[in-house]
Amino acid sequence: MKRMTVQRQCILDELKKSRTHPTATELYECLRHTLPHISLGTVYRNLHRLAEKGLIRKLELGEGESRYDPDLREHYHVRCIRCGHIEDVVLENVLDVSTIRSQQGNFVIQGFHLEFIGYCSQCGQEIRGLNHEL
Amino acid sequence: MKRMTVQRQCILDELKKSRTHPTATELYECLRHTLPHISLGTVYRNLHRLAEKGLIRKLELGEGESRYDPDLREHYHVRCIRCGHIEDVVLENVLDVSTIRSQQGNFVIQGFHLEFIGYCSQCGQEIRGLNHEL
DNA sequence: ATTGTTGCAAAGGGTTTGCACGTAA
DNA sequence: TTACGTGCAAACCCTTTGCAACAAT
Numbered sequence: 001m002k003r004m005t006v007q008r009q010c011i012l013d014e015l016k017k018s019r020t021h022p023t024a025t026e027l028y029e030c031l032r033h034t035l036p037h038i039s040l041g042t043v044y045r046n047l048h049r050l051a052e053k054g055l056i057r058k059l060e061l062g063e064g065e066s067r068y069d070p071d072l073r074e075h076y077h078v079r080c081i082r083c084g085h086i087e088d089v090v091l092e093n094v095l096d097v098s099t100i101r102s103q104q105g106n107f108v109i110q111g112f113h114l115e116f117i118g119y120c121s122q123c124g125q126e127i128r129g130l131n132h133e134l
Numbered sequence: 135m136k137r138m139t140v141q142r143q144c145i146l147d148e149l150k151k152s153r154t155h156p157t158a159t160e161l162y163e164c165l166r167h168t169l170p171h172i173s174l175g176t177v178y179r180n181l182h183r184l185a186e187k188g189l190i191r192k193l194e195l196g197e198g199e200s201r202y203d204p205d206l207r208e209h210y211h212v213r214c215i216r217c218g219h220i221e222d223v224v225l226e227n228v229l230d231v232s233t234i235r236s237q238q239g240n241f242v243i244q245g246f247h248l249e250f251i252g253y254c255s256q257c258g259q260e261i262r263g264l265n266h267e268l
Numbered sequence: 269a270t271t272g273t274t275g276c277a278a279a280g281g282g283t284t285t286g287c288a289c290g291t292a293a
Numbered sequence: 294t295t296a297c298g299t300g301c302a303a304a305c306c307c308t309t310t311g312c313a314a315c316a317a318t
Contacts, residue, residue, distance in 0.1 A: 002292090002293085002296080002297060002298090003291085003292050003293070003296090003297060003298065004292080005291080005292075005297090005298060005299080007298080007299070008298085023282095024282085024283080025282085037299090037300070038299090038300080039299070039300045039301065039302095040283090040300095041283090041284075041285080041299085041300070041301075041302090042298080042299060042300070044282095044283060044284070045284085045285095045298080045299085046298090048283095048284090060196060060197055061195075061247060062194060062247065063194055064281090064282085065281085065282065065283095066282085066283090078236045078241045078243055080241070081244070087236040087237055087238055087240065087241055088236065088237040089234060089235070089236050089237065089243075090237060091234065094229070095228070097250070100223060100225065100250065101223070102212045102221040102222065102223050102250075102252075103221055103222040103223065103224060104221055106221065106254060106255035107212045107214070107221055107250075107252045107253065107254055107255070108252045108253045108258050109212055109223075109250050109251070109252040110215070110251060110252040110253070111250070111251050111252070112248060112249060112250045112251065113195065113196065113247075113248070113249045113251065114246060114247070114248050115246060115247045115248075116231070116234065116236075116241075116243050116245070116246045117243070117244055117245050117246065117247065118236075118241045118242045118243040118244040118245070119241070119242045119244070120240060120241055121240035121241070124242050135272095136271085136272055136273090136317090136318085137271095137272055137273065137316085137317050137318070138317085139272090139273060139274080139316080139317075141273080141274070142273085157307095158307085158308080159307085171274090171275070172274090172275080173274070173275045173276065173277095174275095174308090175274085175275070175276075175277090175308090175309075175310080176273080176274060176275070178307090178308060178309070179273080179274085179309085179310095180273095182308095182309090198306095198307090199306085199307065199308095200307085200308090
């Protein structure tokens with residue numbers, strides 16, 4: 001992260017503009033409109049570096065592609081089991097890590113990853129529709 | 135899961151014997167001692183089916199290979215950031231999902247994934263050693 | 269006899285990397 | 294001018310899959 005290149009700036013801007021916690025591929029497709037020759041490798045490289053520097057967060061929860069989040073405030077995510085759509089969940093003081101011990105008591109626990117799962121409004125509706133058909 | 139083959143039984147037995155939440159590859163390497171011709175594909179196929187039937191749990195948290203757990207009781211895991219070693223964490227009534235709402239309130243939240251991270255005793259020691267050297 | 273399961277190898281998805289070229293500092 | 298960053302393509306890791314042969318029911 002020694003130089004601010006056009007690509008790096010665009011990736012960061014695009015991510016900050018987004019509200020969907022996009023994947024690297026989604027960002028890539030989007031960026032190609034303004035930077036037709038950008039490569040997916042560059043997108044990955046920059047997302048990695050930006051996350052490393054703490055400018056963005058990498059979300060690697062559950063299966064599938066990692067997603068990226070420009071919002072650094074404490075919050076969690078709920079992911080739709082059916083379509084993968086993600087929404088924010090704001091919660092404070094969820095867990096006090098200092099009170100938690102591993103089974104053998106040998107671990108120094110420093111933090112946690114937490115993700116909620118469920119059905120987004122659209123998938124919830126569609127599932128109810130399918131049930132009626134049965 | 136219509137037939138109990140030698141392979142399927144061995145995979146289940148090996149997993150139940152283990153205390154390390156092994157990966158598919160780790161199980162594969164281990165099983166080759168007794169079943170030299172077993173294939174990694176078979177291991178994956180069976181782990182998938184066993185998890186589907188609820189006989190084991192698939193742990194897909196953070197990066198890297200998925201791990202498999204024969205313990206179906208409610209418990210969580212702490213993963214060493216440095217070496218990947220996993221230990222159990224027993225906690226009850228961690229979160230009441232019914233009280234949680236997504237930001238737009240559109241999600242029907244059904245559950246959550248929770249994983250703790252930290253340093254195992256060995257890595258904790260080694261890090262302290264490295265700090266002294268500095 | 270039927271059909272689920274296997275071993276094998278190839279393909280798949282997501283991500284990283286080696287290289288020569290380009291460009292911000 | 295000189296590292297650092299890029300585009301490209303190949304490689305990588307983990308996992309799934311197509312297929313013909315095999316074996317549990």
